[in-house]
Amino acid sequence: MQQEPAHEFPQFNDDVREAWNTNADFWNERMGEGNSFHNSLVRPSQESLLDLRPGEQLLDIACGNGHFARQMAEHGVQVTGIDIAPRQIENAIAASSSYGDQMRFLVADATDKQLLSQLGAHFFDAISCGMAIMDMAEVEPLAESVAALLKPGGRFVFTVMHPAFNSPNHLSRSVERVEMEDGRIVDTYAVKISHYIKPTAYEGVAIIGQPVLQRYFHRPISVLLNVFFNQGFVADGIEEPVFGGTDPRHALDWDNFHEIPPVLAVRLRLMDSGQ
Numbered sequence: 001m002q003q004e005p006a007h008e009f010p011q012f013n014d015d016v017r018e019a020w021n022t023n024a025d026f027w028n029e030r031m032g033e034g035n036s037f038h039n040s041l042v043r044p045s046q047e048s049l050l051d052l053r054p055g056e057q058l059l060d061i062a063c064g065n066g067h068f069a070r071q072m073a074e075h076g077v078q079v080t081g082i083d084i085a086p087r088q089i090e091n092a093i094a095a096s097s098s099y100g101d102q103m104r105f106l107v108a109d110a111t112d113k114q115l116l117s118q119l120g121a122h123f124f125d126a127i128s129c130g131m132a133i134m135d136m137a138e139v140e141p142l143a144e145s146v147a148a149l150l151k152p153g154g155r156f157v158f159t160v161m162h163p164a165f166n167s168p169n170h171l172s173r174s175v176e177r178v179e180m181e182d183g184r185i186v187d188t189y190a191v192k193i194s195h196y197i198k199p200t201a202y203e204g205v206a207i208i209g210q211p212v213l214q215r216y217f218h219r220p221i222s223v224l225l226n227v228f229f230n231q232g233f234v235a236d237g238i239e240e241p242v243f244g245g246t247d248p249r250h251a252l253d254w255d256n257f258h259e260i261p262p263v264l265a266v267r268l269r270l271m272d273s274g275q
């Protein structure tokens with residue numbers, strides 16, 4: 001029997017769907033049309049890397065409650081949103097009725113190549129996948145589908161929890177307060193990691209208080225990008241957004257870590273094979 005590559009975890013596909021389905025209403029309530037993490041870090045990077053033009057076709061993979069898809073519809077693009085969790089899609093449809101034919105939402109596992117092929121070969125100008133690849137049990141079928149769905153020269157923009165700084169399997173965040181001789185008080189915000197290079201599946205939460213734990217899949221940056229490079233993609237844009245303000249009430253929130261990016265955003269394009 002052929003062994004799965006070390007970064008693929010297909011045995012957890014059902015867990016992923018069930019956990020996200022159970023957490024969907026909580027997620028919808030907390031995320032709404034974008035929480036501060038999304039509005040400050042995720043959306044600006046995804047939006048500028050996507051660089052959408054009116055009339056383009058956008059596929060938003062793992063769209064959740066559809067808030068980013070709705071924001072992108074404001075650019076005058078046609079949007080298709082897909083998600084593995086049926087309840088996320090129900091919530092996305094309920095919140096998007098005013099967009100009529102400009103938006104459609106479908107329940108689909110982005111790692112189901114056969115199902116995704118029904119969306120149309122080389123149909124999309126751009127594909128986004130916000131904060132979700134670390135939630136996906138498999139990444140190779142995703143890369144193959146994205147390559148098959150994008151028009152030549154089309155762009156694929158994804159964000160993930162930064163694999164080096166915010167992949168919380170044994171991640172520890174700390175603030176050290178030093179009182180200096182000259183009376184200054186210096187706070188240093190730091191991240192300590194002890195696991196990085198080995199892909200691992202673990203459990204965690206996306207938003208504190210969610211009903212059930214979800215699966216996460218840590219993959220180092222080299223593994224993550226090589227899966228796409230092997231499909232003929234090249235990277236031509238990258239951002240590592242950080243918060244700019246401070247939240248003194250919550251010292252260990254990412255808002256206070258101005259030197260450590262919690263999100264990695266990448267734009268990939270398919271190289272023209274010349275055929």
Ligand SMILES: C[S@@+](CC[C@H](N)C(=O)[O-])C[C@H]1O[C@@H](n2cnc3c(N)ncnc32)[C@H](O)[C@@H]1O
Pocket residue numbers: 016020021031061062063064065068082083084085088108109110111129130131132135136137206
């Ligand atoms: C952290 S949420 C992000 C949702 C949305 N993109 C956003 O930025 O708000 C991750 C989403 O990935 C979806 N997901 C996980 N694995 C998936 C898969 N294989 N195919 C499609 N969606 C998937 C989950 O159901 C969940 O809605």
